[in-house]
Amino acid sequence: xxxxxxxxGVRATARIGARGNGRGGTDLPVLDGEGPLAVRRTRSxxxxxxxxxxxxxxxxxxxxxxxxxxxxxxxxxLRVGSAAATLALPGQxxxxxxxxxxxxxxxxAELRWLPEQLISVRDxxxxxxxxxxxxxGASLVxxxxxxxxxxxxxxxxxxxxxxVRRAGRPLLDQELSCGPGAPGGWDGPAALAGHRAIGQxxxxxxxxxxxxxxxxxxxDGAVRMPLAGPGVLVTVVAPDALxxxxxxxxxxxxxx
Numbered sequence: 001x002x003x004x005x006x007x008x009g010v011r012a013t014a015r016i017g018a019r020g021n022g023r024g025g026t027d028l029p030v031l032d033g034e035g036p037l038a039v040r041r042t043r044s045x046x047x048x049x050x051x052x053x054x055x056x057x058x059x060x061x062x063x064x065x066x067x068x069x070x071x072x073x074x075x076x077x078l079r080v081g082s083a084a085a086t087l088a089l090p091g092q093x094x095x096x097x098x099x100x101x102x103x104x105x106x107x108x109a110e111l112r113w114l115p116e117q118l119i120s121v122r123d124x125x126x127x128x129x130x131x132x133x134x135x136x137g138a139s140l141v142x143x144x145x146x147x148x149x150x151x152x153x154x155x156x157x158x159x160x161x162x163x164v165r166r167a168g169r170p171l172l173d174q175e176l177s178c179g180p181g182a183p184g185g186w187d188g189p190a191a192l193a194g195h196r197a198i199g200q201x202x203x204x205x206x207x208x209x210x211x212x213x214x215x216x217x218x219x220d221g222a223v224r225m226p227l228a229g230p231g232v233l234v235t236v237v238a239p240d241a242l243x244x245x246x247x248x249x250x251x252x253x254x255x256x
Contacts, residue, residue: 009063009093012037016068018049020075020109030071035059037066048077053115055084060126063093071104072111072138082115085147088126088156096125096157103131105138117145117197117241120179124156129163132202136167140204140231141256143248147241148178148196155179155196164202164231171229172202195221195237199244203255204231213255222247 014037017030026049033039036059042050053068060066072078088097099118105111113132120126134140144162148155157179164172176198178186185191192198208230216224222236234251238244 009061009065009091009095009097010035010059011065012059013067013069014039014053016051016070016078016080017073018071018076018078018109018111019073020077022075026076026078036064037068048079048110050079050081053080053082055082055086059089060086060097060099061089061091061093062097062125063091063095064097065100066098067100067102069102069104070111070113072106072109073104074106074108076106076109076111078110079112079114085116086118088118088120088124088158090121090123090125090156096127099126099128101128101130103133103140103142105132105134105140107135107137109135109137110139110141112141114141114143117147117245118158119147119150120156120158122149122153122156126156126158128158128160130161132164134164134166134171134204137206138166138204139206140164140202141252142202143199143252145197145199145241145244145248146176146178148192148198157181162200162202164204166204166229166231169229171204171227171231172233192237195239197238197241197244199234199236199238199248201234201236201248201251201255202231203234203252204229206230208232218251219247222251224251
């Protein structure tokens, strides 16, 4: 294992690979982390595999380049979470930090990406990209939560792009930019309306080809929208992370 430490920051990658074992269970032939990206297999109920990302050091800092690659191949059931919230922190480098997530899900496989919140700390700058490539028979549950600033402080600059493709065709592609230097209006009534916590839930399942939930308001600041394919997007804005999590948990219960 090698961690590259450049003048502009740390370069590190974590890799998770799961495969169905032909007996209804899931093996983890690939489980490897570097530097601040430690990965641990955790006890799980049933025959799926659970993996937890554990922060081994403060990251991402300015200039860091972190990547997580998670693949659930045919027949696998994989859940990936994190042990704690991720803090985007300012560093010595003036370059923005990058956090890239690459998800691959094969036919008859399911991946649940359910990390804790990302907190954008004042004076930090972080660019997050999450890309999911799904086979036609794949299932995905993906949750993202962002908190703009710690208690009593303003946010850093946060840019987050989420892309989901199924069978080579786009299912979702959207970008959110918040904080100092972001395009005007991000905090206005047509966007976050003064809220400091944002959450998204994407659920893709082959059964949604025949029938999927209709658009709906799920409460104050929460909405459910079907995608142009077998998927559903839930978006929540709220004053704090606890309310976002409660709304997303309830939406997930109704969808699964």
